[in-house]
Structure formats: C-alpha cells, structure tokens
Amino acid sequence: EAQVTQNPRYLITVTGKKLTVTCSQNMNHEYMSWYRQDPGLGLRQIYYSMNVEVTDKGDVPEGYKVSRKEKRNFPLILESPSPNQTSLYFCASSLAESVNEQFFGPGTRLTVL
Amino acid sequence: DQQVKQNSPSLSVQEGRISILNCDYTNSMFDYFLWYKKYPAEGPTFLISISSIKDKNEDGRFTVFLNKSAKHLSLHIVPSQPGDSAVYFCAASGGATNKLIFGTGTLLAVQP
Numbered sequence: 001e002a003q004v005t006q007n008p009r010y011l012i013t014v015t016g017k018k019l020t021v022t023c024s025q026n027m028n029h030e031y032m033s034w035y036r037q038d039p040g041l042g043l044r045q046i047y048y049s050m051n052v053e054v055t056d057k058g059d060v061p062e063g064y065k066v067s068r069k070e071k072r073n074f075p076l077i078l079e080s081p082s083p084n085q086t087s088l089y090f091c092a093s094s095l096a097e098s099v100n101e102q103f104f105g106p107g108t109r110l111t112v113l
Numbered sequence: 114d115q116q117v118k119q120n121s122p123s124l125s126v127q128e129g130r131i132s133i134l135n136c137d138y139t140n141s142m143f144d145y146f147l148w149y150k151k152y153p154a155e156g157p158t159f160l161i162s163i164s165s166i167k168d169k170n171e172d173g174r175f176t177v178f179l180n181k182s183a184k185h186l187s188l189h190i191v192p193s194q195p196g197d198s199a200v201y202f203c204a205a206s207g208g209a210t211n212k213l214i215f216g217t218g219t220l221l222a223v224q225p
Contacts, residue, residue: 004156035215042119043157043202043215058212090156100145100206100213104156 002027004105006091012111013081021076021108023091029103030096032074033058034066036087037107043090049074050096081112116140117205119216127224132190134219136203139184143214144207148177148188151200151218160201161188193223 004025033048045058049068065077092102144165149157163170176189203216
C-alpha cells in the first residue's frame with residue numbers, strides 16, 4: 001500500500017530534550033516536506049526537500065532541523081524543544097513534477113512541557 | 114501575512130443541500146489552486162485542483178470555481194453527504210517557489 005508513515009504518532013516531552021520524528025514514504029517520491037498545523041494558522045511549511053541531500057527552509061524553520069540521506073526518509077529533528085513547538089506535525093511527499101498534489105502522513109501530536 | 118485566507122472557520126449544512134466553501138488569496142503570482150480534505154486523526158488528502166487558465170473544474174459532486182480578478186475561489190459540494198464532514202483546506206502555489214501555501218481551514222459539518 002502506498003503510504004507516508006510517521007513515528008511516533010503521539011509524544012509528550014519536556015523542554016530541551018532532543019527528539020526526532022521519523023517520516024518514511026514507499027512511493028519513490030523525490031519531494032518531501034514537513035508542516036505544522038496550529039489553530040487559526042492552518043498548515044505551515046517547516047522544511048522541504050527536492051531530493052536526496054537537497055533541503056531548504058519553509059516558512060517556519062526556526063528550532064527545527066532535517067536531513068535527507070535516503071530518498072524514502074525525511075526525519076524532523078528538534079534539538080532543544082520549547083513549548084511553542086507544541087503542535088500537530090505532518091510529513092508529506094510527492095513526485096518532483098507535481099509538488100502540488102502531496103500525500104500526507106497521519107500526523108504526530110507533539111506536546112512540549 | 115496570510116496569503117491564503119479562509120474566513121469561515123466552520124460551516125453547517127443539511128444533507129442533500131449544497132455546501133459552498135470560500136477562499137481568498139492575495140498573491141497574484143499564484144497560478145495553481147487546490148483543495149485538501151482532512152478527517153480527524155488523519156493527514157490531509159488531495160481533493161480537487163484548478164489551474165489559473167481555467168475558471169471551473171468539476172469532479173463528481175465537487176466543483177471548484179476560480180475568479181482571478183477577485184482573487185477568490187470556492188468549492189461547491191452537491192449534494193452534501195454526512196461523510197463530507199471534515200476540515201477543508203484551500204492551498205495555492207506559483208511563482209518561483211516549490212511551496213504550497215495553505216489557508217486556515219474550514220470545518221464542514223453535514224447534518225443528516
């Protein structure tokens with residue numbers, strides 16, 4: 001089954017404790033992206049990647065890191081999480097020539113205390 | 114600055130009636146527009162799109178209308194069904210970026 005998977009689905013952590021949210025897709029997509037969804041703000045892009053070893057900042061990259069060492073994986077790293085990073089996070093992927101029609105993962109609910 | 118706006122946070126309609134969801138944008142460089150649908154505890158899924166060279170695109174019960182002069186698009190669902198109850202996000206892209214810009218979403222509730 002073609003899908004984007006994220007782990008964990010739910011995470012409660014404390015300020016400053018490094019964490020990684022994994023994202024994997026099995027559709028051989030070149031393009032991958034991370035979004036956060038917050039009430040009243042919709043979906044905002046954090047980082048995206050057009051292909052292996054090619055990453056770029058989205059609209060809200062502060063406090064986040066990403067890497068793209070393999071085509072299928074695009075982990076999101078929070079080196080020192082803060083409460084304002086409490087949010088619902090989505091990973092998405094698409095073919096490079098159709099980045100408009102992205103396939104989204106099920107989401108990761110992160111709470112930073 | 115919110116480049117894509119959905120001014121109605123929620124909408125309630127009766128089953129069988131028409132649902133109209135609205136979206137406004139400010140960036141004249143946008144040339145492709147989409148609607149995504151999101152159920153609780155799931156990621157958004159692509160629903161329908163329209164290029165700026167068109168003013169209407171239809172797919173079954175779903176039709177998207179684009180008014181470029183007003184920088185406005187709308188999604189019509191006819192007839193509405195209870196399974197259509199979800200959050201609908203409008204999104205736009207264009208110019209030199211490879212980014213989708215999303216609106217804030219509208220929660221549609223279709224009452225049986």
